[in-house]
Amino acid sequence: MTLAQALFAPRAVALVGASGDAAKNSARPLRFLKKHGYAGRIVPINASRSKVLGEPAFGSLAEAPGAIDHAFIMTPGDWVERAIDECGARGVPVATIFSDGFADAGPEGAARELGVRVLGPNSMGLIDVPGRVALTVNAVLEMDALPAGTTSFVSHSGTMLGTVLSRGAARGLGFAKLVSVGNESDIGTGELVELLAEDPGTKVILLFLETVRDDARLAAAARKAHAAGKPVVAYKLGRSRLGAALARSHTGALAGEDAALDAYFRDCGIVRVDMLETLIEIAPLLSGRTPPNLPRAARVAVVTTTGGGAASVVDRLGMFGIETVAPDSESPIIDLTMTATAERYTAALDDLLASPQCDGVLAVVGSSAQFHPQLAVDPIVRSKRNAKPLAVFLTPHAERSLALLAERGVAAFRTPEACADALAAYFAWRSPRTRAAAASAEWPPDLPRRGRLDERQALKLLASLGISVVAHAIAQPPGYAHAIPYPVAAKALSADILHKTEAGAVCLGIADRAELDRGIRAMLERVPASRAVLVQKMESGLAEAIVGYRDDPVVGPIALVGAGGTLAEIYKDYALRLAPVSEDEAEEMIAEVKGLATLRGYRALPRGDVRALAKAVAALSRLALIAGSPVAEAEINPLIVKREGVVAVDGLVAMKEQD
């Protein structure tokens, strides 16, 4: 018996702690299994009743007869461990734990030793719609008919099982398997995506995520799903959370959990949606399709029977940078408001679906959608709808038309915002990134692997990665002699000062020896611990950039490039990718940074050396290739970008291990 069989197709299910009071949560799984036609044996386990809701019950798992493939545990927290022991004793391969409240350590250690795989704790259970397994406490299962389909769903929130099922049902969208993973003490999102990638009944995989607990396994599973032609879509909470409070660099502060996860999803080919209903409605748009990997802004053609209704979607597409085009027409929208006939609508739609001038088609239907589907809904169904991605928005409340479209596999949306969100998510969809095998990098043997590097050490590390660094020298007391030509900058040499400028530990634009001496004296008064001083050449260029690297606790190494100075922080103007990145990928990142537009030729300003900047971004990201890399965060801020070449004038490097 495979894990998938025990989870989704158990021949017998034990309901541990099943209540005989039909009003209680713990009575629901028995009711729901029966209501929705479970064909296997149901074995209620109840310490004080011999019958539960009409079924013979047993005092403990040990007493229950026959083989049991799956135990659903609802007992109070203290009793969970005993139930797991019993599962182990009689060879129950999978236990789903609804309970919470047991010891912090959780039951998974004991369960693993006993050979019992665990879903949960805090799992609301799972549902296999075509298989008629409704093993869940979710109250939405009171509904009469579960809509079957080929979309599967894995969720951190158990409530969302009911949310997607009931909302799907109201518009004719069906599901295959739905799983509430709870706290993922054992079976996690990644493993479930692996199982669904192998599941012949699943064509699209939807995820409702509160976090990512095993980034490597989920990434591998997403790649496996991609290889199997199954799109993976994520709705992820936590977008408004601020960056990690402990961040030691700008990179750390900027690359907060959510931005890093965005880079992660992109890296492993997961489509990310912004709105909750998009997650439900997007499946038909993606099903059977592969990532468009568009190298430019997407172009959408529009046909409509309502100007205002079409504009409500087009407006939003514009906010996503998606262009509206109309092949062979002057207006950007083909508006059939006053002239719609079924024949005209089909003809217009088929023209657009065949046109090489657009990447997708939006069809909008106005008031007729509710009571006169023959006018525009039927023509959509009859169109050559698989030739190109087709999204439909119906302006009125029109559940029957939504269901009609869903039945034919046409992606139909209830709101203009979800419609635009889905199209934008589709066009942003990329294949999982494949990396050329890169040579590993080396940690310079004379640099420490703990604490923080000082200025000179940081510049040395950057140079070792092949990044051009500013000419510099250490000037020692008492004479502070150095050979750097004026004008120069002087910095207190210390790994302990995080924000040197604010601490008065930096003097810029020093014109001559006398000014340097005055500057050093003043600086040493403010930063008494420092004695030696770093003297470096004053550099200027066309723009300043911030280039960063971070070993993110959730998704691993990431690379960052942003506008220099305080711009990246104030305007959140930066681009992120999982590290390492190639120079081409770095150029793509640079193109996403608005504040670096000046480098690409803004108005009549001279162009900067974008390629050299890209090389520096790629070089710093190679920190990810150092075996057992000690670096937590590394940052060049600023990297001066010139007409030719770049130069790093300030480096900050913090290790994972602190003293």
Added chain:
Amino acid sequence: MTLAQALFAPRAVALVGASGDAAKNSARPLRFLKKHGYAGRIVPINASRSKVLGEPAFGSLAEAPGAIDHAFIMTPGDWVERAIDECGARGVPVATIFSDGFADAGPEGAARELGVRVLGPNSMGLIDVPGRVALTVNAVLEMDALPAGTTSFVSHSGTMLGTVLSRGAARGLGFAKLVSVGNESDIGTGELVELLAEDPGTKVILLFLETVRDDARLAAAARKAHAAGKPVVAYKLGRSRLGAALARSHTGALAGEDAALDAYFRDCGIVRVDMLETLIEIAPLLSGRTPPNLPRAARVAVVTTTGGGAASVVDRLGMFGIETVAPDSESPIIDLTMTATAERYTAALDDLLASPQCDGVLAVVGSSAQFHPQLAVDPIVRSKRNAKPLAVFLTPHAERSLALLAERGVAAFRTPEACADALAAYFAWRSPRTRAAAASAEWPPDLPRRGRLDERQALKLLASLGISVVAHAIAQPPGYAHAIPYPVAAKALSADILHKTEAGAVCLGIADRAELDRGIRAMLERVPASRAVLVQKMESGLAEAIVGYRDDPVVGPIALVGAGGTLAEIYKDYALRLAPVSEDEAEEMIAEVKGLATLRGYRALPRGDVRALAKAVAALSRLALIAGSPVAEAEINPLIVKREGVVAVDGLVAMKEQD
């Protein structure tokens, strides 16, 4: 008979061009009037039939018997004018024109002379739900029962009448009057809002806008509605449209139609929503309430039976800058997932609704909402729900619960995004701005009123408004003598060069006489037309700001302040208000500009003179007070902000009348 009576309560309606073929659009008004119980006389006008759908028909308006209060005209465009003539001849006070395609000039001139008020052309008609007047071609009226309520709706899109009616009906939200204004040749949105402000059946007014055609009338009407305690809410298309192509300044390019309209809505107390369904769902949240006029970030308390469901709203609230607070609790959300009973839910909700620590309450209900409303939906209905704004989000498809809440006047939302959008719109809601009577300003008599001002004239205008301008002088050939102390800047004196820096018409940081002479020679080679040169003192400060003024074609004079240099443009980092603004209002604007955060004490950087910047913004905005002001656009870019004071170093002023 008042206009409102003729529009919404006609004793007899003539349907001009009513078709006898029930399948045609032009047969619908007759069917819909009868279907929905119209109590007045229906008079079909049809040139070729004596009966239309069972009703006696007449060959022309002239032949129809009895008084007719309202004519609904569906004849082909060429025939519209004749129908209007006939309306005039027999004293029909209002004609709604569905037709389009008549002469460009439109029928409104003739209609006005004849004393006929016109709704349309291109109007889909209007509906008075409680009054049982369904005078429209909108196909959604095929629905059996129209939900009556106290929310009225004015729309540029006729389709949207059906959209809001049918979507409202599906969740128990009713309507009073719904009007499709079409092209507003005569009766416009402003006049209709006036009528609705006086309408005892209307408590909330919703607008679906494609543009604003009469800003002054709509603003006055919105103020009238505010005075009557009736919130006005707008959904406005065109958010992604770029600024006017003909803009001559940054201010013009930035303050595109949509941003200017945002300032306009705020000015006249109109609530703006971002999403289409928010427009439908927000009414109960606003009904009977006044603007909160919050001087700080809003605080919302949350009670839920689903962690994931609550997070989907809270996440979005965070993106709007709304804080989640939990009085007397460590967690920011009161999560009753495992412990919900009706009593606990009501108690938790009432505590929050009574707490002075939050400005509003969000209640989220999970899977129980669909089949067990007694668990959380009933408790919401029983709570002290009017004590504070209360928004409810239900995670499953739960139309009956939505209807139950709507029936009791509780604002309930189908999606987390619309729920957050509505709360954000409510908290951003402000009373219409009242302006202290300000002294008018004067146009300096020696400045031209056409074309553009040159640099010196622009500085003179700024100084006349009380703005501190850079020390400057005109240096004339051949000697170019001047008395400005070095270092100086030199600029070619010309009103014709728009982007002086790019044109090579500016020399900065000139250290001495010799350098000035070289600079002037080089400049005159690049800009041969210019002879005299403006010499001005080099200024520096803590930050640069852009301060702008524009007489917007849609909403009139507006004031702008933004981050200097190219930041305002690259990052769309600016604040707009209708002009004139007071100094306090200008300070509020400055606080909205991220790039000016440095002035308010960013990290350890010194603070700038925000008050002096505010004075300059207010001073420039007084251009709006000049009687018959000739200025189309005026801009200071940059205004240098110092620790004390500000100084304008560059001015651009373009008149409405060009040569």
